[in-house]
Amino acid sequence: MSGLDHAALVEVARAAAREAAAAILAVYAGEFDVVRKTDQSPVTLADHRAEKIIVEALQRAAPEIPILAVELAEAHGLPLEAPRRFWLVDPLDGTKEFVARNGGFSINIGLVEDRRPVLGVIHVPVKRLTYAASGPGTATRQEGDAAPTPVAARPPPAAGLVVAHSRSHANSAKLDAFLADLRVAERLVSGSAYKFCLIAEGTADLYPRFGPTMEWDTAAGQAILEAAGGSVTTMEGAPFLYGKPGFLNSHFVARGR
Numbered sequence: 001m002s003g004l005d006h007a008a009l010v011e012v013a014r015a016a017a018r019e020a021a022a023a024i025l026a027v028y029a030g031e032f033d034v035v036r037k038t039d040q041s042p043v044t045l046a047d048h049r050a051e052k053i054i055v056e057a058l059q060r061a062a063p064e065i066p067i068l069a070v071e072l073a074e075a076h077g078l079p080l081e082a083p084r085r086f087w088l089v090d091p092l093d094g095t096k097e098f099v100a101r102n103g104g105f106s107i108n109i110g111l112v113e114d115r116r117p118v119l120g121v122i123h124v125p126v127k128r129l130t131y132a133a134s135g136p137g138t139a140t141r142q143e144g145d146a147a148p149t150p151v152a153a154r155p156p157p158a159a160g161l162v163v164a165h166s167r168s169h170a171n172s173a174k175l176d177a178f179l180a181d182l183r184v185a186e187r188l189v190s191g192s193a194y195k196f197c198l199i200a201e202g203t204a205d206l207y208p209r210f211g212p213t214m215e216w217d218t219a220a221g222q223a224i225l226e227a228a229g230g231s232v233t234t235m236e237g238a239p240f241l242y243g244k245p246g247f248l249n250s251h252f253v254a255r256g257r
Contacts (some may be wrong), residue, residue, distance in 0.1 A: 001178055005117050006061055006111070006134035011052075013109040014132050014142075017123035017213035020050035020107055024098075024125050034099055039227060042095045043250040047071055050091035055111060058087055065111070068247065070216055082243025084098035085113045088216040094192035103127070104167075110219025112192035115241040118221030122193050131197045133227030139200050153230035154202035161186030164204040174210040182206075189203025196219040196221025199256050207254040208235075221254070230256045 004012070014056045015102035055134035058067055061118065068079070069089035087109065094105030094189045103126035111119035132140040139146035147190045160183040162208060165175060167189050182187045188195075188204055196218075219242060222232040232240045240252050 001117070002083055005139075009062060009111060010119050010134040010138075012057060012061040013054075013111075013119070013121040014130060015122075016054045017107045017109055017121050018130060020053045021123050021125035021128075023049040023053055024092060024105075024107070028098065028125075033135060040098055043071070043074075044092075044095060044098065046098065047092045047095060049128060050107060051089065053088050054091055054107070058089070058109075060201070070214075070215065073247075077099070078247055082112075082115075082247070083140050086243075087111055087116075088219040088242070090193075090214075090216040090220075095138045097191040104193070104194070106192040106194050108193050108216060108220040110216070110221075110223055110240045112215075112219055115243050116239075117223035117226070117242060120220030120227075121122055122197055122224060123218050124192075124194055124197075129197075131200065131224050133151055133200075133224040136227055139161060139224050139228035141197070147195040151201040151228055152200055153225065153228045154205070155257045157185065159183075161205040162186045162188060162198075162203065163196050164190050164207045166191060167196070175208060178208050178210075180238075193217060194253055195219040196225045196232075199230050199254055200225045202256070205256045209252050209254070210248075211251070213248060213249045215242050215244065218249055218252070230254065 024104040051069050066083045074195050083181040093108045097104035107123040109121045111116045121132045123130045126180040128144045130142040139151050141151045142148040197205045235251045
């Protein structure tokens with residue numbers, strides 16, 4: 001299969017993510033070993049099984065599109081230059097949350113073209129939630145096997161913003177300083193790329209991120225949020241682009257409308 005449009009590719013990614021979720025949850029239900037990678041981040045059998053499922057599905061559907069995935073990069077290194085069009089795959093975003101068994105992990109599949117994410121799927125295995133988008137106005141939320149329903153980011157509520165952030169940034173001085181002049185109604189702690197989805201569906205309004213992330217952590221979420229009417233920019237308000245040196249992200253802020 002080749003030459004598929006974005007609408008077809010997002011369905012390939014959706015199916016791959018849901019199949020990978022079953023493999024992840026099978027490992028999650030039992031005992032598993034945790035190995036430390038070269039950067040000392042954890043990896044488990046679930047990461048490897050999920051990535052294999054996703055990579056094989058994407059390769060079958062569109063063999064002409066290169067894939068940059070977490071464990072492949074660990075094994076073979078990162079490419080020196082980014083292709084014009086490529087997949088970014090994190091088969092288990094939030095492995096620390098997986099190991100802690102708190103459910104705060106996701107599967108992220110994003111497609112980048114000309115440095116911008118144009119398609120994204122995020123699946124949250126424990127919640128059986130799938131978010132997907134392939135262009136403006138196409139963002140959806142799917143609960144279990146129900147039909148996907150449209151989602152949209154909301155304007156800032158008069159009562160104040162709901163701010164999503166990771167558990168590790170709960171006591172961040174940089175986050176506190178960023179929020180100091182804003183009306184904040186609530187702060188939500190959420191793991192992995194699910195934070196993008198909370199803004200895309202109108203549950204949250206703002207996700208400032210300080211600290212390093214990789215492009216496979218954000219591409220799918222950015223594609224979904226932008227399709228829902230939100231935005232992701234650098235802290236200075238510049239476009240948040242992909243194919244950067246080392247595929248490493250700078251600080252960013254994700255917003256609703």
